[in-house]
Amino acid sequence: MSAAFPDNALAADIAAGLSRVETLFDTQLTSAFPAVNELCRHVERYRGKMLRPTLVLVSGLAFTADGESLRPEHDIVAGTVEMIHMATLVHDDVLDDAEVRRRGETVNFLRGNETAVMLGDYLISNAFHLCSRAGDPALNLRLGEVTNTLCEGELVQLSRRHDLSLDENTYFEIVRRKTAVLVGAACELGTKLAGATAAEIAAMRAFGENLGVAFQIQDDLLDLLGDEATVGKSIGRDLEKGKLTLPMILHIAHNQGADRLAALEAIDAKDGPALRRVLTRSGSIDAARARAVAIVEDAKRGLPQTRRAHSRELLLELANRVVARES
Amino acid sequence: MSAAFPDNALAADIAAGLSRVETLFDTQLTSAFPAVNELCRHVERYRGKMLRPTLVLVSGLAFTADGESLRPEHDIVAGTVEMIHMATLVHDDVLDDAEVRRRGETVNFLRGNETAVMLGDYLISNAFHLCSRAGDPALNLRLGEVTNTLCEGELVQLSRRHDLSLDENTYFEIVRRKTAVLVGAACELGTKLAGATAAEIAAMRAFGENLGVAFQIQDDLLDLLGDEATVGKSIGRDLEKGKLTLPMILHIAHNQGADRLAALEAIDAKDGPALRRVLTRSGSIDAARARAVAIVEDAKRGLPQTRRAHSRELLLELANRVVARES
Numbered sequence: 001m002s003a004a005f006p007d008n009a010l011a012a013d014i015a016a017g018l019s020r021v022e023t024l025f026d027t028q029l030t031s032a033f034p035a036v037n038e039l040c041r042h043v044e045r046y047r048g049k050m051l052r053p054t055l056v057l058v059s060g061l062a063f064t065a066d067g068e069s070l071r072p073e074h075d076i077v078a079g080t081v082e083m084i085h086m087a088t089l090v091h092d093d094v095l096d097d098a099e100v101r102r103r104g105e106t107v108n109f110l111r112g113n114e115t116a117v118m119l120g121d122y123l124i125s126n127a128f129h130l131c132s133r134a135g136d137p138a139l140n141l142r143l144g145e146v147t148n149t150l151c152e153g154e155l156v157q158l159s160r161r162h163d164l165s166l167d168e169n170t171y172f173e174i175v176r177r178k179t180a181v182l183v184g185a186a187c188e189l190g191t192k193l194a195g196a197t198a199a200e201i202a203a204m205r206a207f208g209e210n211l212g213v214a215f216q217i218q219d220d221l222l223d224l225l226g227d228e229a230t231v232g233k234s235i236g237r238d239l240e241k242g243k244l245t246l247p248m249i250l251h252i253a254h255n256q257g258a259d260r261l262a263a264l265e266a267i268d269a270k271d272g273p274a275l276r277r278v279l280t281r282s283g284s285i286d287a288a289r290a291r292a293v294a295i296v297e298d299a300k301r302g303l304p305q306t307r308r309a310h311s312r313e314l315l316l317e318l319a320n321r322v323v324a325r326e327s
Numbered sequence: 328m329s330a331a332f333p334d335n336a337l338a339a340d341i342a343a344g345l346s347r348v349e350t351l352f353d354t355q356l357t358s359a360f361p362a363v364n365e366l367c368r369h370v371e372r373y374r375g376k377m378l379r380p381t382l383v384l385v386s387g388l389a390f391t392a393d394g395e396s397l398r399p400e401h402d403i404v405a406g407t408v409e410m411i412h413m414a415t416l417v418h419d420d421v422l423d424d425a426e427v428r429r430r431g432e433t434v435n436f437l438r439g440n441e442t443a444v445m446l447g448d449y450l451i452s453n454a455f456h457l458c459s460r461a462g463d464p465a466l467n468l469r470l471g472e473v474t475n476t477l478c479e480g481e482l483v484q485l486s487r488r489h490d491l492s493l494d495e496n497t498y499f500e501i502v503r504r505k506t507a508v509l510v511g512a513a514c515e516l517g518t519k520l521a522g523a524t525a526a527e528i529a530a531m532r533a534f535g536e537n538l539g540v541a542f543q544i545q546d547d548l549l550d551l552l553g554d555e556a557t558v559g560k561s562i563g564r565d566l567e568k569g570k571l572t573l574p575m576i577l578h579i580a581h582n583q584g585a586d587r588l589a590a591l592e593a594i595d596a597k598d599g600p601a602l603r604r605v606l607t608r609s610g611s612i613d614a615a616r617a618r619a620v621a622i623v624e625d626a627k628r629g630l631p632q633t634r635r636a637h638s639r640e641l642l643l644e645l646a647n648r649v650v651a652r653e654s
Contacts, residue, residue, distance in 0.1 A: 035486035036479050091448060095441045114422045115485050117444055121418060122478035124448065128455045129471030135464040144456030151449035152363055158442050159362035 010061060010310045017057040017070060017078070018050055024079040028130045029123075039107065039119050043086055046102045049325075051215070051318075052085055052186045053078035058318065059190030059204055062311035070194070073134045077143075077189045080131040081182060084147060087123035088154075090116055095158070096241055098234035106234075139189065146185045153177025162242035164252065164264060171249050172213065179219075180212030187211075203304040207315070210299035215322045217292035220245035221285065222327070225276060231327050239270050246291065248275070251284035292323045337388060337637045344384040344397060344405070345377055351406040355457045356450075366434065366446050370413055373429045376652075378542070378645075379412055379513045380405035385645065386517030386531050389638035397521070400461045404470075404516045407458040408509060411474060414450035415481075417443055422485070423568055425561035433561075466516065473512045480504025489569035491579065491591060498576050499540065506546075507539030514538075530631040534642070537626035542649045544619035547572035548612065549654070552603060559654050566597050573618065575602070578611035619650045 029040040056078040060070045092098070093106040094116045100106065108116035124147070131143050157174045160166050187208030191201045222231050223238045224247060238245050244252075244267070251263045259282055266275035279285050296319050303319075306312045356367040383405040387397045419425070420433040421443045427433065435443035451474070458470055484501045487493050514535030519528045549558050550565045551574060565572050571579075571594070578590045586609055593602035606612050623646050630646075633639045 031479055033479055033483050036482050039482065087448075091444055094444055113440065115482070117418055117421055117447075118478060118481045118485060120444075121414075121447070121451065122475065122482060124451055125471060125474035125478050129468065129475055132464060132467035132471045135468075137459060137462040137464055137467070140459035140464070140467050141456065141462075144452060144459045147452035148449065148456055151445060151452050152358055152360055154445045155363050155366065155442070155449060156360050158445060 008310050009066075010308060010314060013061055013070075014054065014057050014314075017061075017075065018053060020075050021050075021053045021057075021078045021082065022047070024075055024130070025082060028079065028083070028126050036122070039111070039115065039122075042104075042107060042110070043090065043119070043123065045104055046086060046089055047082075048102055050082065051322075052081040052183060055183065055186040055208060055211075055318070056081060056190035058311060058314055059187045059208075060194045061308055062204075062306035062315065063191050063194035063196040063200060064308060066308055073136065073139070073193050074190060076130060076134045077139065077186075077193065080127050080143060081186045081189075083123055083127035083130060084143070084150075084182060087120045087127060088150065090120040090123060093234075094120070095154075096234065096237040098237055100228060100232070100234045103232040142185065142189065146181050149177045149181045153179075153181075157243065160244075164244065164267065166244045166249060168246075168249055168253065171244070171246060175213050175216045176209065179216040180209040183212030183215065184209035200304050203302055207299050207303050207319075210295050210302070211319055211322050214292040214295040214299070214319075217246050217288055217295070218323050218325060221247065221289060221292075224272075224279075225285070226326070236272050239267065239272055239275065242267075245288075247279050247284045247288040250287050250291075251279050251282050254284070254287075255282055289323070296320065296323050335637050336393075337635060337641060340388055340397075341381065341384050341641075344388075344402065345380060347402050348377075348380045348384075348405045348409065349374070351402055351457070352409060355406065355410070355453050363449070366438070366442065366449075369431075369434060369437070370417065370446070370450065372431055373413060373416055374409075375429055377409065378649075379408040379510060381645070382510065382513040382535060382538075383408060383517035385638060385641055386514045386535075387521045388635055389531075389633035389642065390518050390521035390523040390527060391635055393635055400463065400466070400520050401517060403457060403461045404466065404513075404520065407454050407470060408513045408516075410450055410454035410457060411470070411477075411509060414447045414454060415477065417447040417450060420561075421447070422481075423561065423564040425564055427555060427559070427561045430559045469512065469516065473508050476504045476508045480506075480508075484570065487571075491571065491594065493571045493576060495573075495576055495580065498571070498573060502540050502543045503536065506543040507536040510539030510542065511536035527631050530629055534626050534630050534646075537622050537629070538646055538649050541619040541622040541626070541646075544573050544615055544622070545650050545652060548574065548616060548619075551599075551606075552612070553653070557653055563599050566594065566599055566602065569594075572615075574606050574611045574615040577614050577618075578606050578609050581611070581614075582609050616650075623647065623650050 026044060031037050056074060060074045090107055093101060094108045094113050098106050099109040107119055131140055153174050157178060184205045188201055188205035191204040220238060223235050226235050228235050248267060252260060262278045266278060299319050300316050303315055353371060358364050383401060387401045417434055420428060421435045421440050425433050426436040434446055458467055480501050484505060511532045515528055515532035518531040547565060550562050553562050555562050575594060579587060589605045593605060626646050627643050630642055
């Protein structure tokens with residue numbers, strides 16, 4: 001990602017930081033057992049955009065004066081949020097029966113659900129262990145809260161699978177919990193560790209949470225509309241697993257009669273092409289996309305003034321990418 | 328369990344402590360979402376012997392003078408180790424396709440693997456969050472190490488399923504990691520929080536680890552020999568899932584020709600009755616049981632002098648129960 005950033009001192013600091021975080025991540029997961037290492041090396045191949053660690057580092061640098069460095073705790077938090085994210089990917093792939101992730105095979109596909117369950121547990125455990133290495137109880141407490149909330153979001157989503165009455169408010173509540181709180185915490189903790197004010201920390205958390213919600217809507221759209229070759233992971237999982245996503249919810253709420261019925265039937269029959277046709281015709285796909293764009297605009301409007309040169313532009317650029325991405 | 332303890336002030340303190348730990352456990356898991364609470368209430372029904380929290384409390388009281396109280400951190404650690412244990416039960420039941428636990432249905436049987444995976448994650452996350460509430464980074468770091476080790480043990484065990492060459496050393500290494508370190512940490516941290524010496528802490532950790540290993544051998548024997556009605560959970564899971572346990576390993580190592588072959592064939596065919604016959608005849612079941620008893624005797628011999636009246640007797644009694652139990 002850093003290659004696409006403008007060529008300046010900030011970009012260099014972020015690239016250096018991400019490289020340190022990668023090393024920290026890999027070192028944390030080094031085991032005395034080859035069987036465990038082999039699985040962790042596989043998971044490291046899932047590493048992609050590094051959105052969450054990037055946000056920790058950029059948020060930290062944004063509230064640090066030019067020439068000042070990040071704290072070692074920034075790297076630890078960046079590694080921890082990425083490891084939590086990886087654990088959720090491994091377990092989500094079990095929940096979704098997904099076979100492809102980052103253009104490679106998933107752990108559950110390659111090694112079975114049992115190994116994927118336990119590998120995800122190993123990643124969660126290591127995430128908490130890595131976080132504990134910072135020696136700051138407030139970090140452990142906050143990230144524990146975040147993962148509690150994340151799991152609650154997943155459990156509520158599971159309890160509403162195949163439930164055609166799922167409304168917009170509940171959808172946003174689930175998404176906030178399962179996706180947005182972690183992204184929000186990345187921004188919040190990066191900012192907090194840089195010694196920013198309470199108002200700056202709160203504003204950055206809100207920025208991150210908005211990015212997280214928009215990110216999830218874009219993920220939903222890619223799952224509905226994308227093809228595996230471009231997206232690089234199994235798609236059509238939401239329909240297959242009975243997860244109602246925003247375009248479906250908007251269509252059901254704002255259409256009547258035959259149009260509404262056609263969507264319900266396509267969802268029930270897990271008929272992706274039919275669902276795409278009816279949601280496109282009704283404008284529900286465009287409406288969901290517009291919602292994601294509006295949330296990103298909200299995020300950008302609420303972004304506080306930062307201290308370091310170029311950092312605000314970079315945060316705005318990261319926000320734009322959330323809805324522009326094709327994978 | 329406390330009802331079976333001698334009627335004295337120590338027993339009363341333990342009973343009061345376990346009651347506080349139950350409240351802490353239930354409060355920690357209270358969610359704003361009924362769907363989440365319902366699942367947690369189900370898990371609370373798994374609560375049985377409370378071996379691990381009991382060991383935290385007894386270890387703490389053993390190194391506290393008569394009349395002195397435990398610290399609030401004792402309750403937090405006791406609740407945390409029990410919650411970690413519950414998380415492993417929920418995920419183990421997924422790995423083992425188990426249908427019965429504590430005479431009730433498992434979460435995976437009732438609600439599917441997906442919900443069980445996510446509920447286990449919620450329990451792990453809450454365990455770390457509960458631990459973080461103590462505000463002591465050393466506790467987080469130690470328990471993070473413990474759960475890393477536990478998951479490694481499970482991953483190594485999974486990698487050796489259906490592997491008839493699994494030897495005794497590797498078996499004990501797996502058991503130490505997946506079961507014994509958590510029991511050892513319960514004793515270690517209970518003792519440490521009471522302000523005991525480094526030698527006392529180390530001795531109590533070794534005591535707990537020995538109990539954990541003996542506990543696992545007894546579990547293996549119950550899985551092989553017990554019936555579901557008595558044990559209260561699905562049995563025969565080890566054979567079904569290709570997990571070689573100590574009686575099988577001892578038989579394969581110490582028998583030749585037709586006797587050895589008969590066991591290998593029974594394991595391959597997952598034929599429980601045939602396996603029980605051949606392992607009984609060769610004395611391998613008795614040998615495994617004798618090993619568990621010897622480990623408990625080792626544990627008892629290594630038990631340090633304690634400070635509080637009756638506490639040493641109680642620890643010895645808890646050690647005896649590990650191999651005497653039928654469920």
